Amino acid sequence: MAPLRRVLQGLKAHRFVAIGAVLSLLLLTAATAITPQIFRWGIDQGIAAKNFTVVWESAALMVIAAIARGLFNFGQTFWSEATSQGVAYDLRNQLFTKIETLSFSYHDRSQTSQLITRATSDIEQIRVLIGTSLIQVIGAVITLVTIATILLVMNWQLALITLIVVPIAAWLLTRFFSRNGSVFQRVQQQLGDLNAVLQENLLGVRVVKAFVRESQEKARYTALNNELIAISMKTLYAIRNTFPLIFLLSNLITVAVVGYGGAQVINRQFSIGELVAFNSYLLFILQPILLIGFAAPAIAQAAASAQRVYEVLDAEIEIRDRPNAIPFVKCGGRITFENVSFRYPGATTEALRGVSFETKPNELIAILGMTGSGKSTIVNLLPRFYDPTRGAVRIDGHDVREFSLTSLRSRIGIVFQETTLFAGTLRENIAYAKSDASLAEIVEAAKTAQIHDFIAGLPDGYDTIVGERGVGLSGGQRQRIAIARTLLTDYRILILDDSTSAVDAKTAAEIQTALDLLMEQKTCTAFVIAQRITTVRNADRILLMDQGVLVAQGTHEELMRTSPLYSAILESQVKRS
Incomplete structure (x- = not known):
């Protein structure tokens, strides 16, 4: 549960919104708790006593209570969702910042697909926990305490029969968590592996088609998808082995309350209104238990996701x-x-x-x-x-x-052997390290890299949108844009890592001549x-x-x-x- 405790600590930054959700929840619980008492009053003092005034007054109060429940329910849903979005926003930013600052050695060991899964699916699981499951659990606990107190005051014998389901359900849910936490973590791990194959095929679709490997890649993806289904089914089996028992207990308790309470009404130890109210409270006390039961898988999933997210956030930055x-x-x-x-x-x-x-x-x-x-x-x-x-x-x-x-x-200006271009225009890619560079500076760098004539010949010139990873450009054109990007920086040491491998000998010679002149002007060593x-x-x-x-x-x-x-x-x- 340690990762979940850390998630909850993130609520401090959004405490006022979270307080709004809790206050709405408390008011909703109060409106819910008072409704059966209105029922009791209307039946005993109105219907049984044939007092139409009480009947109409109780009906009016029930309408007011229903409106209040609707308003307070909307309030707790709105504020809890706002809180969850804020926590998810913070986690996404923290995770992205940490990924950006982690050393090369970490990225050498990590799968990109796993990092993407943690930044998307895992954080979404945490958001659902904060926005839905957490408020359900808090509301269930508050409702249980409130309704249990009312039941004990109304009829302590019936209350003891009713409340026996609570510790049994708690034991079943505790066993569910302890036995199945690792299963939910494996689901997220398997999802990351599936995303890895998807990412490889999206990036290497041309290679796949060139070597006619579509059927083999489909088989590989299907195999991993089958494994994901298999591990997901294990979570369903875990739910199957726990929650039917809780449902059975709830039904047995209902039968016991109706039987014992009916006997007390016959013996005039309990009024019919009190039995109806008690039975209504019975639904209210069983509902929180079921809500906790339904929230349990989501909490287990969120705990596994939180652990995966904090594994990245806690990773050591080796170069600092x-x-x-x-x-x-x-x-x-x-x-x-x-x-x-x-x-x-x-x-x-x-x-x-x-x-x-x-x-x-x-x-x-x-x-x-x-x-x-x-x-x-x-x-x-x-x-x-x-x-x-x-x-x-x-x-x-x-x-x-x-x-x-x-x-x-x-x-240190570097032109890597493997060229990476970003979404945006050619101008933005060349000015990547110097976003305030003037067009004249960009053109000068492009001329040195022997790419200006090509860009000037495009319909939109430097405002041409670069395709994904520069897919519309040749390897040599991408390499020359990377050279221009580096030349625009305020470097003193210049590193060219096989930066002319994708251009012809004539262009390479022209680039080298221009670089020789620049190295004489700006660099101390190249x-x-x-x-x-x-x-x-x-x-x-x-x-x-x-x-x-x-x-x-x-x-x-x-x-x-x-x-x-x-x-x-x-x-x-x-x-x-």
């Missing part, structure tokens, strides 16, 4: 600012890797082993190597997407962990990761990586003379061309 972190403002250009080793979380082998080098100011460093050699890992350590397992990465003598993350990353030696042969220095080890470094000419691996890579690329 140190106390007294300093801002990264100036860059002299001396970047040092001191015996750096790194292992990705959960990996069995190190991605980097004992890497050491130091750059000079305004130097263009190229990083070359076979796939999986650790090229991208090196540059991922500079902006602290990850921290080294051993060793240190320094900028002008300062360990990068001494800088605040915001200042460090805002001064890193270029490339697969093709032809794109990095003019670098000031080339770092040659092999299986996480820096095996050689030097200019193109020096490596041609001293590195057999470099010569072998060059020879293989010449043969392919």
Whole structure:
């Protein structure tokens, strides 16, 4: 129940709205409790005594009580729903903020579909708990206490017969929670797995169709859907094994009250009006028990969902600012890797082993190597997407962990190998990191990235809407937009992670020429990761990586003379061309 207690703590931020819901609930309970007494008075003092005045007065009072119940019921429903929407709003924002601040290592281990399920379905389960189930339970408890007190005052023998159902039902519901909490959690987990297949197929629909895998993907989705149905049926079996017993008890209690109470009426120990009122209260006392019973599965579901949400909210942020972190403002250009080793979380082998080098100011460093050699890992350590397992990465003598993350990353311009575009216009995508950029600045960056002519030729120009993930653009066009986006930032260190792999050789050469000019103006050091030696042969220095080890470094000419691996890579690329 700990996750549910944390959910309830979130009500503090909406306490006035929640108080409105509780006050409406109390007034509704009072209006409900007084109604059977009006019945009793109308029957005993009106119908039995043949007093038409009392009959009409009791009828009028019953109408007023019915109107009051309707108003107070609307009030508690409205205010509880408003409270639930506020709690869900807060949780969604907290969850999104936490996902945005979690380190790369967390996202490496987590499924996107599971995070989406937690931000949507799980939070909706919590909202339903606050808006419906919680108010039902609170109302049921208040009604039980109120009606039990009235029944004990009216006829304590009949009251004891009636109230015996309460502890039995409480025991059955407690057993239901303890036995079936994990089942409801598995439902949400299975729903996340199902969403994972859906997400993969939506993102990879072209691959699915290209390889004619529709039937296989349908079978995979159906199999997981069947598993979801199976685990969902287990929740129904759990309900089946508990609630029929509660319903049976309620019916038996009704029979007992009518029989014993009828005998007391015959013996003139109880009036007919009191028996009718007591029987009405019986319905009111059984109804809360049933409401708690119906709310129990929703509470169990919400408890499982709350646990899943708080697992994310409580996740450790592995990369964070140190106390007294300093801002990264100036860059002299001396970047040092001191015996750096790194292992990705959960990996069995190190991605980097004992890497050491130091750059000079305004130097263009190229990083070359076979796939999986650790090229991208090196540059991922500079902006602290990850921290080294051993060793240190320094900028002008300062360990990068001494800088605040915001200042460090805002001064490092990165073009990733995998291009990500966002919903919106081309202009908004280029100005993503600098939303107040003028059109002239955007055009200048686009010209440098060799994408301006293409954009200018579109009917809407820079106001052209980008399709989902840039689906209407070629890989080279998306890559050049990403380059323009990076060039618009206030970077001091520039990282190009194989950023021209999707463009032709002529365009790559034009982009590289423009970047060379920019690197002379804005950067203190630039890193270029490339697969093709032809794109990095003019670098000031080339770092040659092999299986996480820096095996050689030097200019193109020096490596041609001293590195057999470099010569072998060059020879293989010449043969392919």
